[in-house]
Amino acid sequence: MKEKFTNIKEESKYYxxxxxxxxxxxxxxxxxxxxxxxxxxxxAYFWDMEGNRYLDFSSQAMCNTLxxxxxxxxxxxxxxxxxxxxxxxxxATIPRALLAKxxxxxxxxxxxxxxxTTGGAEANExxxxxxxxxxxxxxxxxxxxxxxxxxxxxxxxxGDPRRWAVEPxxxxxxxxxxxxxxxxxxxxxxxxxxxxxxxxxxELIELEGPDKVCAVEIEPIVGSNGLLVPPDEYLPRxxxxxxxxxxxxxxxxxxTGFGRTGxxxxxxxxxxxxxxxxxxxxxxAAMLPLGGxxxxxxxxxxxxxxxxxxxxxxxxxxxxxxxxVAALDVYHEENxxxxxxxxxxxMLGCLxxxxxxHPSIGDVRGKGLFASIELVxxxxxxxxxxxxxxxxxxxTKIGSEAKxxxxxxxxxxxxxxxxxxxxxxxxxxxxxxxxxxxxxxxxDQEVN
Numbered sequence: 001m002k003e004k005f006t007n008i009k010e011e012s013k014y015y016x017x018x019x020x021x022x023x024x025x026x027x028x029x030x031x032x033x034x035x036x037x038x039x040x041x042x043x044a045y046f047w048d049m050e051g052n053r054y055l056d057f058s059s060q061a062m063c064n065t066l067x068x069x070x071x072x073x074x075x076x077x078x079x080x081x082x083x084x085x086x087x088x089x090x091x092a093t094i095p096r097a098l099l100a101k102x103x104x105x106x107x108x109x110x111x112x113x114x115x116x117t118t119g120g121a122e123a124n125e126x127x128x129x130x131x132x133x134x135x136x137x138x139x140x141x142x143x144x145x146x147x148x149x150x151x152x153x154x155x156x157x158x159g160d161p162r163r164w165a166v167e168p169x170x171x172x173x174x175x176x177x178x179x180x181x182x183x184x185x186x187x188x189x190x191x192x193x194x195x196x197x198x199x200x201x202x203e204l205i206e207l208e209g210p211d212k213v214c215a216v217e218i219e220p221i222v223g224s225n226g227l228l229v230p231p232d233e234y235l236p237r238x239x240x241x242x243x244x245x246x247x248x249x250x251x252x253x254x255x256t257g258f259g260r261t262g263x264x265x266x267x268x269x270x271x272x273x274x275x276x277x278x279x280x281x282x283x284x285a286a287m288l289p290l291g292g293x294x295x296x297x298x299x300x301x302x303x304x305x306x307x308x309x310x311x312x313x314x315x316x317x318x319x320x321x322x323x324x325v326a327a328l329d330v331y332h333e334e335n336x337x338x339x340x341x342x343x344x345x346x347m348l349g350c351l352x353x354x355x356x357x358h359p360s361i362g363d364v365r366g367k368g369l370f371a372s373i374e375l376v377x378x379x380x381x382x383x384x385x386x387x388x389x390x391x392x393x394x395x396t397k398i399g400s401e402a403k404x405x406x407x408x409x410x411x412x413x414x415x416x417x418x419x420x421x422x423x424x425x426x427x428x429x430x431x432x433x434x435x436x437x438x439x440x441x442x443x444d445q446e447v448n
Contacts, residue, residue, distance in 0.1 A: 008049060008050055008051070009050055011049065012036070012037050012048070012049040012050050015037045015049070016034070016035065016036070016037060019033070019035065019037075020033050020034075026150070027162070036048035036049070036050070036052065037049040037050075040068075040069075041056070041067070041068025041069055042067070042068055042069055043067040043068065043421070043423055043424075044056055044057075044067050044068075044420060044421045044423060044424045044425070044428050045067075045068065046068050052406070053406055054403070054406050054407065054408045055406055055407045055408065055420075055428060055431060055432055056068070056408055056420065056421065057407055057408055057409050057410075057418060057419075057420045057432045058408055058409060058410035058417065058418070058419050058420070059286075059419050059420060059421050060286065061281070061286075062223065062224075062255050062260070062281060062370075062410070062417075062419040063280075063281035063282065063285075063286035064285060064286045064421055065258055065259065065260065065281070065282040065285045065286070065327075065336075065421060065422050066285035066287075066327060066330055066331075066336075066421060066422065066423055067421035067422075067423040067424070068421075070285060070287070070327075070330060070423070072326050072329065072330050073284075073285060073287045073323050073326040073327055073330065074287070075326070076322045076323060076325065076326035077287065077288065077319055077322060077323050077326075079322070080095060080318055080319045080322035080323075081319060084318050085318065085319060086314075086317060086318060086319070087318065088313065088315075089311070089312065089313075089315035089316055093316065093318045093321065095318050095319075095321035095322040095324070095325050096116065096316035096318065096321040098321075098325050099114075099116075099316075099321045099324045099325050099328070100113070100114045100116075102325065102328050103279075103292070103294060103328075106264045106265075106328070107264070107265065107277060107294055108265070108267065108268065108272075108273040108274065108277070109273070110273045110275075110296045110297060110298075111273075111274075111277055111294040111295065111296055111297075112294075112295065112296060112297040112300045113294070113295055113300040114279075114292045114293065114294050114295075115130075115292065115293040115295070115310060115315070116290065116291070116292045116315055116316035116317075116320075116321065117280075117290075117291040117292060117293065117312060117315070118289040118290065118291060118312070118314050118317070118320070119149075119280050119289055119290070119291040120148070120149050120154075120252075120254035120278060120279075120280035120281065120291050121148070121149025121150055121151040121154040121291075122149075122151065122154075122291055122312065123149075123254070123278045123279060123280055123291040123292055123293045124148045124149050124151075124153065124154040124157065124217075124252065124278055125149075125151055125152075125153045125154055126293050126310050127215075127217070127250055127276050127278055127293050128140065128153050128157065128170075129309065129310055130276060130293065130295060130299065130310070131214045131215040131248050131250065131276065132214050133306075133308075133309065134214075134248070134299050134302050135214040135215070135246070135247075135248065136214075137211065137212055137213060137214035138171075138172040138212060138214060139172045139173075139174055139208050139209075139212045139213045139214060140157055140172060140173055140174070140213070140214060140215050140216075140217060141174045141175070141176055141201060141204055141205065141208070141213060141215070141216045141217070141247075142157045142158070142159060142173060142174075142175055142176070142216075142217050142218070143159050143175060143176050143177070143178050143218060143219075143222075144159035144175050144176070144177060144178055145159055145160070145178045145180065145222050145225035145226060145228060146158050146159045146160065146217075146218065146219055146222065146225065146252075147159075147160040147162075147219070147223060147224050147225055148217065148219075148252055148254075148278075149254075150162070152166070152169065152170065153169070153170050155169060156169025156170040156173050157169075157170075157173055157217055159175050159178075159225070160224070160225055161388075161389045174204060174208055174213075176197075176200055176201050176204055177197060177200055178197065178222065178228060179195070179197040179198065179228060179230040179231065179234050180197075180226070180228050181228075181231065182362065182363040182365070182374065182382070183382065184196075184197075185197070186200070190231055191231070195231055195233045195234055195237060197234070198233070198234050198237045198238050198241070199237075201216060201238060201241060202241045202244075205241065205245050205247060210245040210246070210247070213245065213247050214247065214248060215247060215248040215249070215250050215275075215276070216238065216241075216242055216247055216248070216249055216250065217250035217251075217252060218238070218249075218250070218251065218252065219251075219252045219253075219254075219255065219256065220235060220251050220252075220253065220256055220265075220266035220267045220269075220270075220272075221255075221256050221261060221266050221367060221370065223254075223255035223256070223417070224255075224412060224417065225412075226372065226374065226413075226415050226417075227365060227366065227370065227371065227372035227415065227417050228365070229365050229366065229367055232270065234270075235267060235270040235272045236270055236271070236272055238272075239272045239273070239274075242275075248275040248276060248299075249272075249274045249275050249276075250274060250275065250276040250277070250278065251265070251266075251267045251272075251274035251276070251277045251278065252278040253265045253266060253267070253277055253278060253279060254278055254279065254280040254281050254291070255281060255370075255419075256370065257277075257279055257280075257281070257282050257283070258281070258282030258283065258285075258327075258331060259282065259331055259336050259337040259339075259340045259368070259369075259422050260282060260340065260368055260369060260370050260419065260422075261340070261344075261367040261368035261369075261370050262337065262338075262340045262341030262342075262344050262367060262368030262369070263337065263341070263368070264337060265277065266367070269367065273296075275295070275296045275298070275299060276293060276294065276295050276296070276299070277293075277294040278291075278292075278293060279291060279292040279293070279294060280292070282327070283324050283327070284320055284323040284324045284327055285323070285327040285330075287323045287327070288317070288319055288320040288323040289314075289317075289320060290317070290320040290321070290323065290324055331422075334423070336422040336423070339422060340368040340369045340422050341368055343369055343424065343426065343429065344366065344367065344368035344369045344370065344371065346426065346429065347366070347369065347371055347418065347429050347433070348364065348366045348371050350429070350430075350433045351364045351366070351371060351373055351418075351433075352364050354373075354433070354436070354437055354440065355373070357437070358437075358440045358441075358443070358444050359379060359444055359447045360375045360376065360377075360385065360440060360443035360444045360446065360447050361373050361374070361375060361376075361440070362374045362375065362376035362379055362382055362384075366418070369418075369419060369420055369422060369424070370417075370418070370419050371417075371418045372415050372416060372417045372418065373415070373416045374414055374415055375395070375414045375415075375416070375443050376414070376447075377446055377447055377448055378447065378448055379447075384413070384414040385414040385443060385446060386413045386414040387413070387414075388413060389413065390413065391413070392414070394442055394443055394445075394446050395411055395413075395414065395443075397442055398411070398439045398440070398442055398443065399411045401439050401442070402435055402436070402439060405435050407431070407432050407435045407436075409432075409436070416436070418432075420432070
């Protein structure tokens with residue numbers, strides 16, 4: 001029986017309360033959940049049941065790279081649903097074959113085959129298995145400010161403090177300090193540091209045993225833990241180190257892939273070829289769940305005559321792969337990789353201009369339509385506006401005021417992370433920057 005409501009707010013409240021009663025929501029205290037009922041979206045905007053319209057300046061979870069409801073991807077999903085919704089992975093399908101081939105045309109040239117999953121965490125789970133099976137080694141080096149997913153293995157290889165609640169994780173994980181130039185963990189300054197942070201990883205491989213370390217996994221640009229862009233020497237040197245010891249280099253491009261940084265994949269900014277590359281989010285522009293593990297020809301050749309101990313019910317789901325094929329076509333047709341580069345330079349310029357006016361901005365960093373500002377209470381001491389793994393009233397206030405003005409920013413600790421859809425316009429960027437500029441006055445009042 002359909003419920004009867006006297007107005008839209010009453011109906012919205014009904015579904016919000018139903019969510020709160022029957023759904024477990026991620027990364028929140030359950031009795032504090034108060035999400036709006038989202039009913040639609042188009043381009044860089046989405047709206048809720050009560051008619052509130054928002055400029056999505058974080059692409060939801062940094063994944064709606066083509067914005068909301070891109071018509072070409074919607075149509076591809078519709079056509080595939082009419083033809084074939086599902087068949088298990090032991091059968092071949094046209095969309096999966098096409099998508100795998102298209103990926104080899106845009107990825108680093110050494111990568112040959114793709115194992116498809118339903119998302120980034122699953123992709124990382126399988127990358128761990130591939131690396132250990134191929135090398136016969138067990139240890140994996142990752143970094144403290146990394147995030148690779150919320151499943152058991154993916155959370156174990158993350159450094160993000162969200163791992164604390166589920167430890168101990170899987171064995172064999174060793175964490176390195178990060179390339180965080182603004183707050184160098186070695187107390188040095190670039191370039192006089194000679195990129196000490198990457199030589200630190202070399203030392204860890206030697207200390208842990210080169211014949212024991214199967215892989216080093218990184219986000220080429222750290223995402224949700226502060227958006228850390230490495231010095232230009234970092235990734236090429238890391239590639240040299242991994243090659244020296246026969247250690248695989250795994251590049252987690254879940255956030256940075258598919259044009260987010262102004263290149264198809266972030267590792268391509270430095271002409272670095274990883275042995276394994278992790279994909280998700282932009283792979284289908286988040287319009288259906290899809291992830292993948294791309295492996296080099298050397299690794300794929302290894303499995304030619306050996307059993308691959310990996311399998312998923314929804315491996316390469318036909319509808320998800322159809323969305324992926326359509327998404328890749330849109331990236332090409334609308335020149336979105338170059339657009340991300342040019343608009344990203346413009347957005348970064350806006351943020352650097354703001355830095356001159358707002359003493360609360362300690363650092364500005366970014367690449368493509370992927371940027372961040374780090375807020376501080378004192379530029380000299382670099383005291384953060386909110387503590388590591390914590391919040392502050394002013395950060396919460398800025399986020400809530402921006403929402404009232406129809407702009408959604410991603411705020412974590414003392415960082416703003418900007419990752420708008422690649423289809424965004426310069427006018428829409430200007431609007432978001434103007435709202436931010438006005439609200440940073442609240443943070444400036446906290447500066448001492």
